[in-house]
Amino acid sequence: MNKMKHLLIVALAGLVMGSCHKIEVTPNSLYTEEVFPKTDAEFQSVMGTIYTSLRGHYSLGYWFAQELSSDESILPVYGGNWFDGQGYIQLHRHDWNKDHGWITTVWNDAYSIVGLCNQTMYIFRNAPDGDSKNTAIAELKTLRAFAYWELLDMFGNVPLDTVYPSPGVQAKAARAQVFSFVESELKSAIPYLKTATGSSTYGKVTRWMANALLAKLYLNAEVYAGSPKYNEAIAACDAVIASGNFALESRGSYLTQFYPTNGPANKEFIFAIPYDPSTSNGYLFHGRYDLNRNLGIKYRYSGSTPGNYSFNQIIMNQTSGNGLINSRPSGPRATLSSFYNSYFKADPNDIRNNQWLVGLQYWSDGSPIMVRTTKKGYDQFYTGADGNAEYIYHLSIDSVIAARLNPASIDLGNDEVAWNMGIRNIKFYPDANSSSRNQSNDAPLFRYADILLMKAEAILRGGTATNGQTALSLVNSVRSNRTTSAAWTAVTLDDLYAERAREFTWECWRRNDMIRFGKYETSYGFKTNADTYRRIFPIPTMAMNTNPKLVQNPGY
Structure with missing residues (x-):
């Protein structure tokens, strides 16, 4: 590691020790003109901490919150084993409270990513202008937008903290305002993001990842902001489709794309989180x-x-x-x-x-x-x-x-x-080759199949079909690569809901789908609770104690 990278990483480590909500920290820079990042590789070396945080966040707290609160997964108790303060079964029964451990973890993780992005942009502010800097800033904006998308999806109204040093604790912004912020950040970042796919950008933000997130945002716009944006969702999907960089895995390779040997060669992966069993973080x-x-x-x-x-x-x-x-x-x-x-x-x-x-x-x-x-x-x-x-x-x-x-x-x-x-x-x-319980299966956040099914859903919900593709043709294109059964002759929203259940099992989309399709209050398993306010989680007690401007979400 050269001197410039070493100084950058040491300085970043010092910055990230503080919470993104604290203002008593006076930032001290170790930088001189000679040690600012200049090349793409140097910018990437500083941003690695954010991707590491995302990796730890996704596979534990985020997975549990999204999947165990749906009808897709349950983690029971075995003679007291795995009771763990009722944390898992509360998610299943929909009777969690503001002190729930995994919900608190998800909040902390998301805001940690926001803080890291803010701090890293502060580091980059005086770096030499050029394409590498523009791309790095766009990448950071997209990562921060992803964290805020999680927060608006799971918690609704949340504070918008977008600068470093922070001006102080913030009151909650309306969910529609957070929606608009995520939308504007993604739209401003997209022109500067990399378009290449494969090993050079695998596991990193690209233009296509940002468009996939934008499509997901628009598909849920009626839930998040009260007004549908189905044509906008279709346009974001079309941007990914038109790139020509992605394709559906065949029936024979559908399952192997999730195996420990997966990676940049998987043609469906738009954005995946790489995992390595030699890494404990x-x-x-x-x-x-x-x-x-x-x-x-x-x-x-x-x-x-x-x-x-x-x-x-x-x-x-x-x-x-x-x-x-x-x-x-x-x-x-x-x-x-x-x-x-x-x-x-x-x-x-x-x-x-x-x-x-x-x-x-x-x-x-x-x-x-x-x-x-x-x-x-x-x-x-x-x-x-x-x-x-x-x-x-x-x-x-x-x-x-x-x-x-x-x-x-x-x-x-x-x-x-x-x-x-x-x-x-x-x-x-x-993972049979791992010497620990940690696996090397990379986890896709966005796949090409999701792009096609999101576009199909947007059309079914009233969006305008484009490029000769209909909801039926899009769904059948996915199904033809999954089953040898006959193609469908018609498709409804309920059909699409079921198809998404089959396609994205264990990939953290079920809660999001259930809410959008109006199924989240149904009874299943040991769950009978039909409280509609549980479509969003409570603001954790820890956050309420830290930030007196916060107001608890209704019902909690």
Whole structure:
């Protein structure tokens, strides 16, 4: 690392120690004309901290808030395991409060990204003018716009803090005002953003990522700002389509685009967050959360071994596990049978069905996966005198989730029956080459399939069709690359809603879709709460205590 980069990074580290809402910090610059960034690589080296923050934010707090509050995913309790202060089950039941841990984390993460962007733009203010600086500023504006899009989507009215040093704590801006800010930032940034795709810009903001975010903003404009902008959404989608840089993955490669080997070669990825198992800052733990705990050996989950468990043991037809000793996937996260039955069972020809683990499980050679335990270890409610006798069973994942211990806390119990409940998702396929639980699967935030389905939806909702594409032709273009079943002859909004469920499972879009389609208050699983104010989350207590100008969101 040369002296200029070292000084920039040290100076940035000093700046980011302060909150974006504090004003008592007087910025001191280490810069002279000789150490300002000048080249694209030098600007990128300073912005790396922001991308690192986004990586850690997306795969944990953001994922839980978006997915567990929808009908797509549930994280139950297993005999007290994973109760964690009710944080996961509150999201499912829609009875979270202003002290909810993950909601607080999401707020803090988003504002941390805002603060980092503000501070980095402050660093760049006196850098030499030119294309590299213009592109870097545009990239920062887009990243900040993404953070504010999250905030307006999840919290509604939020403070707009856009300068560094901050002038002080801000009152909440109206949701429509935040919408307008995100819109204007993206539109001003787009002309200066890079248009190249592939390795040189993979995982970085490009013009196409900004247009995809703009399309998402416009598609939800009626929710966010009270007025539809469907033609604007179509125009933003058309910008991505017209670039010619993206295409749908075929039926044969739909699932592999989410595998640990994914990366710049994936032609659907418009913007993805790269993950690396050698990095501990930003965990993609899908294998840990999503695999049934008896399936670690089959899927070569890091740490899985053929035994050494206190109450159950895989009966092996393979010789060893992989990685760390005496560890295995936790397996707490599942989907509801109602979600699976509604969207996946009807079409056996759809490749997207293969992301699910349900029913009897087999080794790769077709032989059954057998588990050795005791009668009591299999079923904790077994009352026979031979409860400690050996019991061997064929592993089967039950689609039904039953709260056998405590319905209020969604506690299933702590035995094999409980841990085998709930259909598991392996879309982000376990990383067999990782020596830790961290995976190398990159997570796409925006895919080309979303562009096509957003345009189809905008047309169905009243937007003007363009370029000879209709809602039906757009949906069928996606489906023709997912299933061998016949093309649809008509499409409704409900059809499109179901198609989005199939296409974007586990990709953090379900909550957003449910709200836009008016489905968020429906009952599913253990959720009966129909409070409409829960379409936005509460302002966390921590933020209220820090900023006396904040007013709590209605209902909280």
